[in-house]
Amino acid sequence: MAHADTHAHDDHHEHKPSGIGRWLFATNHKDIGTMYLVFALGMFFLGGAMALLIRLELFKPGMQYFDPQFYNSLVTTHALVMIFGAVMPAFVGLANWMIPMQIGAPDMALPRMNNYSFWILPFAFTLLLSSFATAGGGPAGGWTLYPPLSLQGGTSFPLTIFAIHLMGASSIMGAINVIVTIMNMRAPGMTLLKLPLFCWTWLITAYLLIAVMPVLAGAVTMLLTDHFFGTSFFNPAGGGDPVMFQHIFWFFGHPEVYILILPAFGIVSEIIPTFSRKPLFGYDAMVYATASIAFLSFIVWAHHMFTVGMPLAGQMFFMLSTMLIAVPTGVKVFNWTTTMWRGSLSFEPPMLFALAFLFLFTIGGFSGLMLAIAPADFQYQDTYFVVAHFHYVLVPGAVFAIMAGVYFWLPKWTGHMYDMALAKWHFWLSSISVNVLFFPQHFLGLAGMPRRIPDYNTQFTDWNMVSSVGGLVFGVSQLLFVWVIVKCVSSGERATDKVWSDAMPLGLEWTLPSPAPYHSFEDAPEVK
Amino acid sequence: MAHAPTTPAPGKYYVPHGSPWPFFGSVTLFILMAGAALTVEHTRGGPLLLGAGLALLFTLFFFWFGTVIRENQAGVYNLQVDRSFRMGMSWFIFSEVMFFAAFFGALFYARTLALPWLSGEGAKHLTNLLLWKGFEGGWPTNGPAALGPRGDGSFETIPALGVPLVNTMILLSSGVTITIAHHALRAGHRGVLKLFLAATFLLGFVFVYLQAGEYHHAYTELGLTLGTGIYGSTFFMLTGFHGLHVTIGAIMLTVIWLRVMRGHFTPERHFAFEGVAWYWHFVDVVWLGLYLFVYWL
Numbered sequence: 001m002a003h004a005d006t007h008a009h010d011d012h013h014e015h016k017p018s019g020i021g022r023w024l025f026a027t028n029h030k031d032i033g034t035m036y037l038v039f040a041l042g043m044f045f046l047g048g049a050m051a052l053l054i055r056l057e058l059f060k061p062g063m064q065y066f067d068p069q070f071y072n073s074l075v076t077t078h079a080l081v082m083i084f085g086a087v088m089p090a091f092v093g094l095a096n097w098m099i100p101m102q103i104g105a106p107d108m109a110l111p112r113m114n115n116y117s118f119w120i121l122p123f124a125f126t127l128l129l130s131s132f133a134t135a136g137g138g139p140a141g142g143w144t145l146y147p148p149l150s151l152q153g154g155t156s157f158p159l160t161i162f163a164i165h166l167m168g169a170s171s172i173m174g175a176i177n178v179i180v181t182i183m184n185m186r187a188p189g190m191t192l193l194k195l196p197l198f199c200w201t202w203l204i205t206a207y208l209l210i211a212v213m214p215v216l217a218g219a220v221t222m223l224l225t226d227h228f229f230g231t232s233f234f235n236p237a238g239g240g241d242p243v244m245f246q247h248i249f250w251f252f253g254h255p256e257v258y259i260l261i262l263p264a265f266g267i268v269s270e271i272i273p274t275f276s277r278k279p280l281f282g283y284d285a286m287v288y289a290t291a292s293i294a295f296l297s298f299i300v301w302a303h304h305m306f307t308v309g310m311p312l313a314g315q316m317f318f319m320l321s322t323m324l325i326a327v328p329t330g331v332k333v334f335n336w337t338t339t340m341w342r343g344s345l346s347f348e349p350p351m352l353f354a355l356a357f358l359f360l361f362t363i364g365g366f367s368g369l370m371l372a373i374a375p376a377d378f379q380y381q382d383t384y385f386v387v388a389h390f391h392y393v394l395v396p397g398a399v400f401a402i403m404a405g406v407y408f409w410l411p412k413w414t415g416h417m418y419d420m421a422l423a424k425w426h427f428w429l430s431s432i433s434v435n436v437l438f439f440p441q442h443f444l445g446l447a448g449m450p451r452r453i454p455d456y457n458t459q460f461t462d463w464n465m466v467s468s469v470g471g472l473v474f475g476v477s478q479l480l481f482v483w484v485i486v487k488c489v490s491s492g493e494r495a496t497d498k499v500w501s502d503a504m505p506l507g508l509e510w511t512l513p514s515p516a517p518y519h520s521f522e523d524a525p526e527v528k
Numbered sequence: 529m530a531h532a533p534t535t536p537a538p539g540k541y542y543v544p545h546g547s548p549w550p551f552f553g554s555v556t557l558f559i560l561m562a563g564a565a566l567t568v569e570h571t572r573g574g575p576l577l578l579g580a581g582l583a584l585l586f587t588l589f590f591f592w593f594g595t596v597i598r599e600n601q602a603g604v605y606n607l608q609v610d611r612s613f614r615m616g617m618s619w620f621i622f623s624e625v626m627f628f629a630a631f632f633g634a635l636f637y638a639r640t641l642a643l644p645w646l647s648g649e650g651a652k653h654l655t656n657l658l659l660w661k662g663f664e665g666g667w668p669t670n671g672p673a674a675l676g677p678r679g680d681g682s683f684e685t686i687p688a689l690g691v692p693l694v695n696t697m698i699l700l701s702s703g704v705t706i707t708i709a710h711h712a713l714r715a716g717h718r719g720v721l722k723l724f725l726a727a728t729f730l731l732g733f734v735f736v737y738l739q740a741g742e743y744h745h746a747y748t749e750l751g752l753t754l755g756t757g758i759y760g761s762t763f764f765m766l767t768g769f770h771g772l773h774v775t776i777g778a779i780m781l782t783v784i785w786l787r788v789m790r791g792h793f794t795p796e797r798h799f800a801f802e803g804v805a806w807y808w809h810f811v812d813v814v815w816l817g818l819y820l821f822v823y824w825l
Contacts, residue, residue, distance in 0.1 A: 022546075107543045109612040179619055214626040221765075232760075240671070241637070241646075
């Protein structure tokens with residue numbers, strides 16, 4: 001493998017296609033990665049605006065601004081936008097940028113499908129969000145789409161179903177591309193157990209995606225036919241069962257939860273060693289722990305449904321298998337901590353975000369353990385405790401890891417260092433406000449405040465006000481993130497090839513110039 | 529796009545040039561899905577949009593695959609690209625397996641859990657007593673409310689030993705014919721290849737034809753429709769999606785046959801043939817599952 005073969009007009013490696021065609025017809029992993037990341041950032045702000053509207057309504061008890069139907073649409077689309085529009089595309093964007101650079105390849109293995117999987121997304125979300133303009137408004141049955149409630153939607157119902165089909169198709173194509181790239185495009189000498197952990201966690205995530213996105217497609221197809229074509233999958237009158245939907249949905253849904261966090265584990269596993277100036281503690285154990293988590297994710301799904309009713313043996317099984325996940329997750333947290341032990345630590349913005357991830361994700365993990373206990377879950381189910389739990393793993397978990405990754409690799413992408421002071425302001429404002437936002441929700445939930453309701457008992461007022469203030473500060477702080485990125489794209493001190501030269505960045509991406517060339521590795525590097 | 533493909537030296541990385549088709553395809557899917565949503569909602573213009581989406585979809589396949597076939601014939605794809613295609617196709621087929629798994633899961637769940645519970649089994653005595661008193665479950669069933677097109681709620685099923693058995697024979701034989709065609713391709717016997725590949729897709733279309741006849745029979749005479757409770761739901765969704773896949777597979781085989789007639793493929797390099805053959809074996813295996821669990825047991 002000598003050097004990248006492109007076409008006659010691309011032979012000069014820095015030659016980029018120009019104009020709008022560069023983006024619409026893209027095959028370059030960096031261009032497509034950039035589109036994914038920009039799209040994800042836009043959706044993050046859109047979903048964030050919805051969250052702020054929710055917090056606005058919940059600032060005070062009583063009905064202030066929205067009718068309940070619209071409030072429920074906000075809750076539903078906030079979830080769909082954040083999961084399928086912000087977090088997942090952000091991870092795919094990072095994968096696009098970094099995987100070819102980390103494995104020593106010129107590009108992704110299937111570049112045209114790569115572009116297809118990106119461009120489907122804006123159209124899918126147009127479809128989903130256009131439902132707000134239809135009679136009956138947006139989808140309001142919750143992102144989990146439980147029947148019979150979800151079947152009562154208006155035109156939003158088929159629009160949501162078909163939008164989910166498109167998002168699923170996009171995810172499957174993205175996942176196939178990641179697997180094929182990692183399995184087939186590694187530089188000579190890059191054996192699987194030399195693969196950077198970001199690639200490893202993404203590889204395992206991609207397997208999860210291919211296994212469960214089609215199941216979601218099947219589940220929503222059954223909803224569609226139940227609504228429009230008279231089938232009885234979820235209708236007991238015909239011999240079906242609405243609980244069956246929940247089983248099929250969560251067979252997708254629980255691995256989906258790990259799809260949203262495994263790449264984050266990978267990013268953190270790249271950053272902590274760098275700024276501890278030590279190699280990662282227990283690399284092999286990290287790989288096996290990730291694989292174990294992925295395997296276990298397939299046999300825990302019914303812990304989302306303890307209160308729905310299932311045989312005692314089922315409750316026991318799903319409770320214990322869920323708790324088992326704490327073991328490989330504990331291995332990971334232990335290894336990250338041990339990597340820092342006696343390391344020479346420094347606290348650049350990516351490290352700050354990675355550390356916040358370590359502490360705050362672990363809080364989310366612990367509340368997850370509490371929820372795993374079936375008898376306790378009867379108490380927590382559908383309260384704000386659950387909301388607090390999954391927001392801890394998703395916001396200071398997944399989202400912080402994405403921000404850590406952006407701050408880690410941004411100089412490699414743009415060729416400029418960013419404004420460190422501003423980025424630290426972004427960090428401190430975010431990590432303080434995110435706790436003000438979500439920590440009180442634990443108290444609210446334990447005290448019995450139900451989720452997905454626009455009004456509440458006056459006893460919950462104080463902590464809701466605190467939470468809403470935290471939400472506003474968190475939301476506004478994210479503008480700093482955009483500002484840091486925009487400034488870094490156009491200006492800033494020149495970044496060296498190693499970027500973090502006084503730390504210990506390992507990995508092939510740091511052997512490339514900053515900014516990285518258009519086709520990452522034209523000559524396959526030698527990996528020893 | 530319009531740039532002429534150049535032949536890479538062996539051992540070089542290959543990165544394809546930009547292409548308008550992925551973007552075109554995204555617009556197509558948007559039109560298709562919006563059309564489908566409007567159609568099921570009985571909105572005016574829905575079917576028109578849906579039809580336009582389908583037409584665009586076929587246009588997309590024609591031009592995108594056309595580009596890939598031309599590049600392939602020009603020898604642009606090296607062995608590494610070939611491997612990427614193989615892996616991609618395998619994982620695509622795996623995702624299809626999981627799609628069918630959702631519907632098989634629904635079938636198993638309904639038969640082993642939902643129906644016994646509706647009949648009052650285990651801790652569900654009150655469910656039966658208060659909601660569906662006297663319902664005894666069993667299989668096949670259209671549920672306690674006996675849903676279906678007939679006024680008395682009765683319906684009949686398609687016996688496993690009739691046309692479904694013939695269809696099993698047809699699909700199994702097509703698995704044999706495509707293997708013979710593959711061996712012929714590798715041995716360079718183009719005549720045998722053409723004959724047996726044609727036999728394969730003809731068997732596929734015969735299968736679809738017989739299946740369509742069964743559907744007609746079920747709808748007009750047996751009282752068995754999508755609306756015939758959980759039996760009708762699982763029966764038509766499983767066999768329907770399978771039939772759709774057989775149709776797609778047979779069209780793919782036809783395209784491959786046309787390419788063979790034009791002299792494409794060499795004994796060493798014929799990924800497209802193999803990809804379609806894998807797909808064909810996949811629909812074959814799914815049918816065996818269907819025959820066992822939907823028709824027989």
